[in-house]
Amino acid sequence: xxxRWLAVAGVLVTLSGALLLGVRFRPGPAxxxxxxxxxxxxxxWLWLRRSGRAGGERRMAxxxxxxxxxxxxxxxxxxxxxENPFSYYLVFHAAIAGVMLPGxxxxxxxxxxxxxxxSMVVLDHLGVIPHFALDGPFRAAPYRDGRYLLAxxxxxxxxxxxxxxxTAAISRQLSRRARELAGANERLRRADRQRLESVIMxxxxxxxxxxxxxxxxxxxxxxxxxxxxxVCGALPMVERARARVRGLLKLTNDVLDLxxxxxxxxxLRRLPVALGPLAERVVEQYTELAAQAGVTVRLAAxxxxxxxxxxxxxxxxxxxxxxxxxxxxxxxGGSVAVSAVRSDRGGDGREQAMVDVRVTDTGVGIPAADxxxxxxxxxxxxxxxxxxxxxxxxxxxxxxxxxxxxxxxVKSEQGAGSEFGFALPAAG
Amino acid sequence: xGENAKRVLIVDDDPxxxxxxxAVLAGAGYEVGSCPTARDALKTARxxxxxxxxxxxxMETGSAGFKVSYEVRSDPEFARMPILxxxxxxxxxxxxxxxxxxxEFLPVDRLREKPVPADELLREVAAxxxxxx
Numbered sequence: 001x002x003x004r005w006l007a008v009a010g011v012l013v014t015l016s017g018a019l020l021l022g023v024r025f026r027p028g029p030a031x032x033x034x035x036x037x038x039x040x041x042x043x044x045w046l047w048l049r050r051s052g053r054a055g056g057e058r059r060m061a062x063x064x065x066x067x068x069x070x071x072x073x074x075x076x077x078x079x080x081x082x083e084n085p086f087s088y089y090l091v092f093h094a095a096i097a098g099v100m101l102p103g104x105x106x107x108x109x110x111x112x113x114x115x116x117x118x119s120m121v122v123l124d125h126l127g128v129i130p131h132f133a134l135d136g137p138f139r140a141a142p143y144r145d146g147r148y149l150l151a152x153x154x155x156x157x158x159x160x161x162x163x164x165x166x167t168a169a170i171s172r173q174l175s176r177r178a179r180e181l182a183g184a185n186e187r188l189r190r191a192d193r194q195r196l197e198s199v200i201m202x203x204x205x206x207x208x209x210x211x212x213x214x215x216x217x218x219x220x221x222x223x224x225x226x227x228x229x230x231v232c233g234a235l236p237m238v239e240r241a242r243a244r245v246r247g248l249l250k251l252t253n254d255v256l257d258l259x260x261x262x263x264x265x266x267x268l269r270r271l272p273v274a275l276g277p278l279a280e281r282v283v284e285q286y287t288e289l290a291a292q293a294g295v296t297v298r299l300a301a302x303x304x305x306x307x308x309x310x311x312x313x314x315x316x317x318x319x320x321x322x323x324x325x326x327x328x329x330x331x332x333g334g335s336v337a338v339s340a341v342r343s344d345r346g347g348d349g350r351e352q353a354m355v356d357v358r359v360t361d362t363g364v365g366i367p368a369a370d371x372x373x374x375x376x377x378x379x380x381x382x383x384x385x386x387x388x389x390x391x392x393x394x395x396x397x398x399x400x401x402x403x404x405x406x407x408x409x410v411k412s413e414q415g416a417g418s419e420f421g422f423a424l425p426a427a428g
Numbered sequence: 429x430g431e432n433a434k435r436v437l438i439v440d441d442d443p444x445x446x447x448x449x450x451a452v453l454a455g456a457g458y459e460v461g462s463c464p465t466a467r468d469a470l471k472t473a474r475x476x477x478x479x480x481x482x483x484x485x486x487m488e489t490g491s492a493g494f495k496v497s498y499e500v501r502s503d504p505e506f507a508r509m510p511i512l513x514x515x516x517x518x519x520x521x522x523x524x525x526x527x528x529x530x531x532e533f534l535p536v537d538r539l540r541e542k543p544v545p546a547d548e549l550l551r552e553v554a555a556x557x558x559x560x561x
Contacts, residue, residue, distance in 0.1 A: 200517065203517055204486060204516050204517040207516045207517055207542075208442060208486075208516035208517075208542070211445070211516050211542035211543040212442055212444035212445050212448070212542075212543075213444075214543040215444065215445055215448035215449065215542070215543045215544075215546075216444055216447070216448050218448065218543070218545065218546050219448045219451045219452060219546070222452075222546050222547075224448075224451045224452045224455045224546060225451060226451070226455075232447060232450070232451045237447070237448070237451075240444050240447070241444075244444060
């Protein structure tokens with residue numbers, strides 16, 4: 001707060017102006033007030049410097065403004081009162097102080113200044129206090145003229161009121177902007193922290209497989225393998241290392257895709273997509289994998305499936321991901337069912353035609369404690385295997401669906417199976 | 429393996445790390461067991477009765493390994509068993525593990541960042557077993 005020096009600056013400007021214009025006044029009282037203003041402001045500054053309390057500075061500023069206004073009114077009194085052409089400086093001082101003080105202080109500050117100034121002028125006019133005349137180019141004695149006095153006070157009062165109104169508005173705007181900035185800063189700090197945590201997670205997800213590849217290859221180069229061992233021979237070790245490298249490549253691709261979605265740079269088309277033929281192709285893609293796992297994949301009425309509005313390639317990725325998970329986390333003899341039906345109410349209660357696509361399995365299910373985290377990045381769950389994927393699949397699914405105006409959901413019962421679903425706007 | 433072969437239990441959810449570490453340790457004459465989850469680590473330890481545990485940090489959760497180390501140390505049967513903790517990213521394990529400090533510490537004997545070179549792994553395991561014999 002530099003308010004304390006406003007009053008001092010004002011005094012210097014006033015006295016300098018008076019000297020330049022050749023205005024004469026009794027210097028003693030005026031200079032005494034000017035010296036007092038400088039002195040107590042200096043003492044306030046020293047006290048605050050030594051105590052170092054920021055909260056104390058704010059409270060002290062309010063008292064200082066009140067004392068400054070009193071001192072300025074006193075200075076005006078000793079330099080002609082209503083005759084002083086610089087009396088309007090009081091209006092500026094009150095206005096600036098009102099803006100710079102915390103809270104809605106504009107009106108109380110203006111009211112205090114007006115009351116003190118008006119009291120001084122009236123008491124001077126009535127002769128209750130002696131008049132200190134200005135001598136020089138301002139010879140008229142308007143302080144005796146009641147009508148002039150009333151007009152001048154009216155004008156001064158209006159000036160105080162208008163300045164208080166505008167400074168209050170400015171002060172409110174400034175407070176609101178300060179709050180918005182503080183909120184934005186807090187959101188930026190949180191986002192930055194989340195970004196840093198993501199970087200640490202991505203680093204781990206990249207480093208762990210690289211470390212595994214190094215260990216696997218070292219068993220070969222270091223001669224730790226067993227020639228006759230199907231699992232721990234050289235070839236299996238190298239093949240496993242290659243599999244982890246392919247996983248790493250997929251991970252880096254998924255990370256890039258995820259970032260593109262987050263930055264809004266993914267190019268997603270919005271066209272009618274026939275879900276029936278698309279679902280048939282996805283199921284066919286996983287027929288062999290399902291057969292190896294002893295899992296049956298069923299598609300409900302592909303020809304009757306409605307069309308959705310979206311990006312065909314993304315919908316392919318979404319459905320593939322869900323069907324692949326349903327097969328991988330299933331059990332021998334288990335099943336996966338894929339269905340798509342039209343729903344005439346959006347998930348958020350709005351009347352909007354949507355297509356609900358469900359992938360239901362009879363697999364191991366997801367523990368209830370894990371359900372809220374299923375769509376988080378690098379979530380793999382209690383029963384996941386490290387080589388089962390990049391850990392970003394479901395995160396990508398969620399972001400792709402939401403980027404196309406849809407929503408995702410999961411229902412699961414541990415030991416019984418899960419239902420993963422997504423809804424997209426219906427086409428037509 | 430000889431009857432007096434020392435037993436090492438690897439608690440890690442990465443099957444490739446387990447496979448490569450098992451190959452190195454088995455080649456040096458250790459009897460090796462493994463457990464892929466933090467949840468089953470103590471139960472597996474009670475069944476396998478290891479002389480040393482190699483324990484990963486990040487398994488079901490980012491700090492699953494820490495929890496296992498406290499659980500294992502709380503069991504009187506494993507209070508003196510050496511624990512070699514391994515992690516793929518050391519910055520996630522920025523904790524004190526020295527028993528000399530009087531504040532809370534991680535009750536493991538060594539912390540190494542993966543990949544641990546095979547010869548260093550064998551030296552660490554031998555040294556830790558030696559210190560407890």
